[in-house]
Amino acid sequence: MPLLAPADRRILRELLLRGGTAEIGEISAAAALDNQVVQASLGTLQRSGIVAPVDSVPGLRGARWSLTQHGFEVGPSLVGNDLDVHVHNQTAPQAVDPAEGWGFPWRPPKSEAPLYATGLSRRARRVADRAVISTAGRPHGRRRGGRLIAVILLAAATIGVGIVAVGALRVTEITISGIHEGAMLQPGHLEGAVLEFSVSGGDVESAQMLLDGLPVSGVQRYDNRIVWPVPGLTEGLHIVTLDVDRRFFGTSQAAVTFTVDGTPPVVDLPRVHDPVPLGEPVVLAGPIEAGVSLQIGDQRLDTSSGSFSLTLSSPPGGPLPVVATDAAGNSTTFDIIVPIGYPHTTGVHVSAAAWDHDGLRSGIVELIEQGRINTVQLDLKDEDGYIGHSTSIPLARQVGSSKDLFDLRSAIDELHDMGVRVIGRIVAFNDPVLTRYAASTGNLDWVLQTPDGRPLLSTYGGFTNFNHAVVRKYNLDIAAEAAAAGIDDILWDYMRRPEGNLSGMRIPGWNGGDPSPVIVSFLAEAGTMLREAQVFHGVSVFGIAADRGEWIAQDVGAMSSHVDYVAPMVYPSHWGRGEYGVSHPEAQPYDITRASLAEFQNVLAGTNTAIVPWLQDFSLSVDYGPAEVRAQIDAAADLGITDWLLWDSRVTYTSDGIPVSYDQ
Structure with a gap:
């Protein structure tokens, strides 16, 4: 790299062509550079003593700059071939040592006496002088004088040979410190760096x-x-050399070569992988600069060939960290997400009590036999905090949450025999049973509290503390037990905080602010566990969570990195009038369903996370029948969403609204 950056050279060239003085605007126009670039380059040239401002304030439009005497002297050599015209300036100094004040390591050579004259001793010079005089005054002494001259010349030659011999034996040593040979340096590492050459014998x-x-x-x-x-140098290979004169024996040279590199390495991997079937191997491979240190997850990869390849036995349960570091220390870090190809799902909600009820259970079986659904969502822990099936979880037995209505493994086997998948729904943090137990035993840090320290009951009867290890483990244990029983899928519900102002609630162990990261961390923990068990998992979210998730600590984008699908509850009856421009959402199920799901598609774009919406099959202020149910299913399908779950707390579904063998 030359001494000056390309922009600096162009600006110096324009000043030389203009006789040494020009305005910033003139330079900018002629050199086709932005004013700020010109100003920055002039600052660099000023610090080197090449230019100086003239009768103006630097940095302002119209400011004039002029070459200094050093600039006139060294400018043409620095511009080199860039200067294609003869530069002449009558006012430029003609006899200035360019080393003075500018830092050049060379000076003009000085005239010196010949070596044979300066090498003689005083006595030899006196003899030589007398010989010359006597040659002029005594003609008959020529032979003797000639002999004297010969002796003198012989002596001088002998001394010269001695000097040559000594010089030849004398070795010039140059040692370099500050930057080692072949170093790879980031631009920031040059700040404060000092290169030192120590010379011995030259x-x-x-x-x-x-x-x-x-x-x-x-x-x-x-x-x-x-x-x-x-100084700061451009990126690339550089060599610094030092030449030391050895008089008649040439020069000694030392050099150090190094590379300035501030560009992070490129890792050719998508941040979001294409969906992969659950349990199938995943190959992560691509080109990379040879020698870059690359780690994916906990595995360090070989990059010596200029490429890498890693085969995972199954998709990871969450984001996989990627760290690449080059020889200069530049790093590239990101997470790669490998989403699961979630299976086509058309299903209905079934409570534990309904599964235990012969009549309600037969209605579900009829939907299966008619080919209207391929999935049953079966409650594992409900909104009241009760576990409907028999459980061996110690804390469940301790708090009295198990109702023992049915055997979970038998129910799963029965549904599998009918050819349907089973989703186990766990209402995680709305848990009145655990709240009452915690309050009665003095474990108030297990629950959310009012500002004065009482359990926060609100309208739910008690919200447990999603930041407490005991509460988290309790819910994870329920999921693990279901996975061991053969469940296909876990759907987390009430994965949020209660509605209302955060100032009206206290979360023990949390330092305040939006607790969304705590909720996401739970899903990450669950995802790791369930992926190892080869079980899908998703999360139910409010319909408003697409654009107002902070109201309830549901960061949908962050959640999507740790789940296989998001299940937005877009029930038409839950929307206020005018939402998404729909005047009466409950009476316009198609319009509100399509508008709200489109918003979720926007939020989840690029994540490859499936959307499985909860749709409404119950009546509130508007009676819902086959037309209203089908309108929601059609609205989702028109957006390309063919997966759905129907909700009716009474578990009595409108079969005529559910299409048979719905087009996937």
């Missing part, structure tokens, strides 16, 4: 330092040491 005053073949500024001399504070 003419230090003659030393000349070059950067990529051109003289450098800012060189400092201390006895036999040549010191150079390294």
Whole structure:
């Protein structure tokens, strides 16, 4: 790299072409550079003593800059071939030492006496003088004088040979410190860096330092040491050389080569992988700069061939960290997400009590036999905090949450025999049973509290503390037990905080602010566990969570990195009038369903996370029948969403509204 950056050279060229003085605007127009770039380059040239502002304030439009005497002297050599016209300025100084004040390590050569004259002793010179005089005054002494001259010349030659011999034996040693040979340096590492050459046995005053073949500024001399504070350099390979004169024996040279690299390495991997079937191997491979250190997850990969390849036995349960570091220390870090190809799902909600009820259970079986659904969502823990099936979880037995209505493994086997998948729904943090137990035993840090420290009951009867290890483990244990029983899928519900202002609730162990990260961390923990068990998992979210998730600590985008699907509850009856421009959402099920799901598609774009919406099959202020149910299913399908779950707390579904063998 030359001494000056390309922009600096162009600006110096324009000043030389204009006789040494020009305005910033003139330079900018002629050099086709932005004013700010011109100003920055002029600052660099000013610090090197090449230019100076003239009768103006630097940085303001119209400011004039002029070459200094050093600029006139060294400018043409620095511009080099860029200067294609003859530059002449009558006012420029003609006899100035360019080393003075600018840092050049060389000086003009001085005339010196011949070696044979300066090498003689005083006595030899006196003899030589007398010989010359006597030659003029005594003609008959020519033979003797000739002999004297011959003796003198012989002596001089002998002395010269001795000097040559000594010089030949004398070795010039140059040691380099500050930057080692072959170093890879980030631009920031050059700040404060000092390159030092220590010279032994040579003419230090003659030393000349070059950067990529051109003289450098800012060189400092201390006895036999040549010191150079390294300035900011462009990225690429650089070589700094020092030439030391050895008089008649040529020069000694030392050099150090290094590379400036501030560009992070490129890892050719998508941030979101294409969906992969659950349990199938995943191959992560691509090109990479040879020698870059690459780690994916906990595995360090070989990149010596200029490529990498990693085969995972199954998709990871969450984001996989990727860290690549090059020889200069530049790093590239990101997470790669490998989503699961979630299976086509058309299902209905079934409570534990309904499954235990012969009549309600037969209605579900009829939907299966008619081919209207391929999935049954079966409650594992409900909104009241009760576990409907028999459980061996110690805390469930301790708090009295198990109702023992049915055997979970038998229910799953029965449904599998009918050819349907089973989703186990767990209402996680709305848990009145655990709240009452915690309050009665003095474990108030297990529950959310009012500002004065009482359990926060609100309208739910008690919300447990999603930040407490006991509460988290209790819910994870329920999921693990279901996975061991053969469940296909876990759907987390009430994965949020209660509605209302955060100032009206206290979360023990949380330092305040939006607790969304705590909720996401639970899903990450669950995802790791369930992926190992080869079980899908998703999360139910409010319909408003697409654009107002902070109201309830549901960060849908962050959640999507740790679940296989998001299940937004877009029930038409839950929307206020005018939402998404729909005047009466409950009476317009198609319009509100399509509008709200489109918003979720926007939020989840690029994540490859499936959307499985909860749709309404119950009546509130508007009676819902086959037309209203089908309108919601059609609205989702028109957006390309063919997965859905129907909700009716009474578990009595409108079969005529559910299509048979719905087009996937």
